[in-house]
Amino acid sequence: EAGVAQSPRYKIIEKRQSVAFWCNPISGHATLYWYQQILGQGPKLLIQFQNNGVVDDSQLPKDRFSAERLKGVDSTLKIQPAKLEDSAVYLCASSIGLEYNEQFFGPGTRLTVL
């Protein structure tokens, strides 16, 4: 069974530039999560989708971050414009459904903002 795929794996940008990350969850998984993991910290949930609807985006900085999950499969997370403090690893995870605790994580995208 293929795992969660993410791209790109690494990205370096200047502050105020835009960046987008892509995630393809495990086939059949209805729930998709985007996490931000700053160095030395645990992952922090940014947004959670159930199919193509948003379940929780309370910790998403909506003035600069946006995410979508068209057709309830792939998802993209965008930052526009980026700030220095956005430097982090962005992890995508998926689970069978909302009621399941087991989340499967992708390898992450490491973002460096200069």
Place this chain on the structure above:
Amino acid sequence: QKEVEQDPGPLSVPEGAIVSLNCTYSNSAFQYFMWYRQYSRKGPELLMYTYSSGNKEDGRFTAQVDKSSKYISLFIRDSQPSDSATYLCAMNISPGTYKYIFGTGTRLKVLA
């Protein structure tokens, strides 16, 4: 006070040692407790999942939950160099209703 506290380490132990990793939490509503292992430059992978109090064993790994003390532990027996990773605890009140809260992770090094 953070909802979940975890010593960042690093914790260095010799191969074959018993390792004890711990988290404390403040919210008594947490009922679901998870331990994830994260290798360098990889995403976390679920190791153990426990509901409510008690012990759960899986091979060399044992998870313990003490809800009265708001304290959870992961024990690794006969530790191996391949166990060297960051171990994250995570907890939830109710899946689907609330989000996971992760600890900061403890870096473990098992020396050959």
